[in-house]
Amino acid sequence: xxxVKLLIVGAGAAGLSAALSAWDAGCRDxxxxxxxxxxxxxxxxxxxxxxxLTAFGEELSGPEYTERLLAALAGTGVRLSLGTEVLxxxxxxxxxxxxxxxxxxxxxxxxxxxxGCREKxxxxxxxxxxxxxxxxxxxxxxxxxxxxxxxxxxxVLILGSGDLGMIMARRFSLExxxxxxxxxxxxxxxxxxxxxxxxxxxxxxxxxxxxxxxEIHGQGRISGVTAEHLDSGEREYIACDTLVTALGLIPERxxxxxxxxSPWLSLAGNCCRVHDIVDSAASQAQRVGHEAGASxx
Amino acid sequence: MERFDAAVIGGGLLGCFxxxxxxxxxxxxxxxxxxxxxxxxxxxxxxxxxxxxYDHEPGTLKAEMTVxxxxxxxRLCKELDVPFSRCGSLMLSFGPRxxxxxxxxxxxxxxNGVPGLRLLDxxxxxxxxxxxxxxxxxxLFSPTAGTVNPWQLxxxxxxxxxxxxxxxxxxxxxxxxxxDAEGYLLETDRGSIRTRAVINCxxxxxxxxxxxxxxxxxxxxxxxxxYLVLDKNSVGKxxxxxxxxxEEKVKGLTVxxxxxxxxxxxxxxRDNTLDYATTEGxxxxxxxxxxxxxxxxxxxxxIRSFAAVRPNPEQMDGRSIHSFCIEHPAxxxxxxxxxxxxxxxxxxxxxxxxxxxLARELHAEENKAFDPIRRAIPKAHVLSFDERRKLAAAEADxxxxxCCCEDVTRAEVLEAIRRGACTVDGVKRRVGTGMGCCQxxxxxxxxxxxxxxxxxxxxxxxxxxxxxxxxxxxxxx
Numbered sequence: 001x002x003x004v005k006l007l008i009v010g011a012g013a014a015g016l017s018a019a020l021s022a023w024d025a026g027c028r029d030x031x032x033x034x035x036x037x038x039x040x041x042x043x044x045x046x047x048x049x050x051x052x053l054t055a056f057g058e059e060l061s062g063p064e065y066t067e068r069l070l071a072a073l074a075g076t077g078v079r080l081s082l083g084t085e086v087l088x089x090x091x092x093x094x095x096x097x098x099x100x101x102x103x104x105x106x107x108x109x110x111x112x113x114x115x116g117c118r119e120k121x122x123x124x125x126x127x128x129x130x131x132x133x134x135x136x137x138x139x140x141x142x143x144x145x146x147x148x149x150x151x152x153x154x155x156v157l158i159l160g161s162g163d164l165g166m167i168m169a170r171r172f173s174l175e176x177x178x179x180x181x182x183x184x185x186x187x188x189x190x191x192x193x194x195x196x197x198x199x200x201x202x203x204x205x206x207x208x209x210x211x212x213x214x215e216i217h218g219q220g221r222i223s224g225v226t227a228e229h230l231d232s233g234e235r236e237y238i239a240c241d242t243l244v245t246a247l248g249l250i251p252e253r254x255x256x257x258x259x260x261x262s263p264w265l266s267l268a269g270n271c272c273r274v275h276d277i278v279d280s281a282a283s284q285a286q287r288v289g290h291e292a293g294a295s296x297x
Numbered sequence: 298m299e300r301f302d303a304a305v306i307g308g309g310l311l312g313c314f315x316x317x318x319x320x321x322x323x324x325x326x327x328x329x330x331x332x333x334x335x336x337x338x339x340x341x342x343x344x345x346x347x348x349x350x351y352d353h354e355p356g357t358l359k360a361e362m363t364v365x366x367x368x369x370x371x372r373l374c375k376e377l378d379v380p381f382s383r384c385g386s387l388m389l390s391f392g393p394r395x396x397x398x399x400x401x402x403x404x405x406x407x408x409n410g411v412p413g414l415r416l417l418d419x420x421x422x423x424x425x426x427x428x429x430x431x432x433x434x435x436x437l438f439s440p441t442a443g444t445v446n447p448w449q450l451x452x453x454x455x456x457x458x459x460x461x462x463x464x465x466x467x468x469x470x471x472x473x474x475x476x477d478a479e480g481y482l483l484e485t486d487r488g489s490i491r492t493r494a495v496i497n498c499x500x501x502x503x504x505x506x507x508x509x510x511x512x513x514x515x516x517x518x519x520x521x522x523x524y525l526v527l528d529k530n531s532v533g534k535x536x537x538x539x540x541x542x543x544e545e546k547v548k549g550l551t552v553x554x555x556x557x558x559x560x561x562x563x564x565x566x567r568d569n570t571l572d573y574a575t576t577e578g579x580x581x582x583x584x585x586x587x588x589x590x591x592x593x594x595x596x597x598x599x600i601r602s603f604a605a606v607r608p609n610p611e612q613m614d615g616r617s618i619h620s621f622c623i624e625h626p627a628x629x630x631x632x633x634x635x636x637x638x639x640x641x642x643x644x645x646x647x648x649x650x651x652x653x654x655l656a657r658e659l660h661a662e663e664n665k666a667f668d669p670i671r672r673a674i675p676k677a678h679v680l681s682f683d684e685r686r687k688l689a690a691a692e693a694d695x696x697x698x699x700c701c702c703e704d705v706t707r708a709e710v711l712e713a714i715r716r717g718a719c720t721v722d723g724v725k726r727r728v729g730t731g732m733g734c735c736q737x738x739x740x741x742x743x744x745x746x747x748x749x750x751x752x753x754x755x756x757x758x759x760x761x762x763x764x765x766x767x768x769x770x771x772x773x774x
Contacts, residue, residue, distance in 0.1 A: 035701060083697065096682060097686075098697075098706075099696050100689075100694070101689060101690065102689055102690065103682070103686040106688065120735040122736075123599065123601035123736045124600060126602070128574065128575045128577040128579070128580055129575060130573060132766065133761040133762070133765075133768060144742070150756070150769045152769070154770060165503050214577060215577065216574075217574075220765030241516070242334070242770065
């Protein structure tokens, strides 16, 4: 069985940062596994700028941010295993890894989970109606447009004004689509002020606060929703051919669900808690990586 | 013109089993399905319970068939290689009316020959299901109740039917029927088919199909039901099927720990509707009932809601039909109209029933080559580490994970497509992709790409669930 000192699960901003710090702290035996075929986690599909002000002192795009981290990684001996799903982690400090043609067991001394988060899906909400095509999470829509060059839709309603919701509102506008509105349950937008100004105001996209979706309509493809004004209880039908949901992020810890807090397990980045900006996820991951690396050097 | 001895109209659970059971005889059989895949109608949304048989009056066909079907279910699922969980059920009483219902069901069950039925006191029930709300009086424990995935069972029956020579004709809608001395002529949107005999299993359209040739005798009044699905990792899941028998004379909540590990809650029943759209009131009712019955159940684990539609058969004068409605309007024409609960439990028995009746009329010989065995798509996630390692080494695609929530590999997805999946949901129904906590957000893209590649169609033509549900916007709406 293969043996590594430090296994890091997830090669997004947090996993890459943790790996670099652990290496710098003196750990020379690091395996960094990621399920995707390309490293960077969600960053490669975040083609907008705004990353790295704290870490690099300049505004970078997601792909550029990834390049910086990968350039640094190239100078280390960290082994990066892409297309590799970590299937399970057990109490005896062993993980099962699966990639094309190879399922293997790896023993480790420390584990850093840097698996990011997943998006809450519409199914989690008590939204009634049909289940037609044309409903995407914001991340799904972002991947379709930015990485696959596919068109998710034309008349777009966005539910949720977190950063991802607002960024996708702008993205759809830039694609020449009509963003009908961004609906938000709260009193004001959920994300950062700078994203509101840059993504919503600058593109004249209406933000409808204290509103939510109650019912989905449409056979085949979505044709509209029944939305509710939460304060008055009034309802209105909003026609759309696409519903993009930005309902929030859930830290992805499925892999360690059955493990109790173990001294050999650390959480880095958004799987620990959801950070507003990449830099802060990365800097928390650096601390975690440094501590783990120093203990293994 | 194509000629067959028998044509089964409708590729749902019942049609697939009718075709499979017919293929035990030396007959040329066609299975006709209007849509692009089998099990896309009633069969895809169901409470998924294999009933023990205490719900029906002694001496009725339903009672007799259900008890027999239940007893044979392990063997059937072994033959067809479909997961079946005989988890047992608890019918729960919190008051005197429900107590009386339980006693009545116990009596029925005993008269029907349901094995192992026991009326348990509250203490015993809480030991079995510690998460149940306080105030319980009794439960009717039925160890033989179980759960099966309805569409997996139907797809397995279809595969086995095809393996035994049945010709599956997809995208083939029967538009007109004619009868002459030779038999029946079916006009479909893909040309005409001659057949000596017909089995009509057209689900919600079964009465219309029969009326293409015969005067109306039964009508279908559909009812819908709203359900919620909780993720397999939800806290507070029960281990038995729970059937809450309320004090008011309404249908109570059913809770089913499915073979996939998720938890199914429902149904909230709505009368006289064909609407697959869930209702706010229904979803609210299910949530409220669930939190009352299982206070510790974490409803934040909800991952999906859906509606099921069932066909209730009625006489033309509005009287409801309680028995299975098996019609025989003419020689060599059989219809299963408005088969609802326990249709899933009895799917094979109903197929066997009409197949046997038809075989007698056709003087069909036994097909000695009939092979009842169907092998499921091998699932990586149920294997031991060593088995999985060897499989991935032998077949590289078994190492590549496509659906990370449910741990489904590329090899499984490709095999699902090879076996007939042609939509994202078709893959889901065969290998369970997209059924976990992210509901396909992370794998849908990859599955669409694999469908496009394997079926040599542009990705823009890949649909979620058949025509009109293209995943990529094409401006057609």
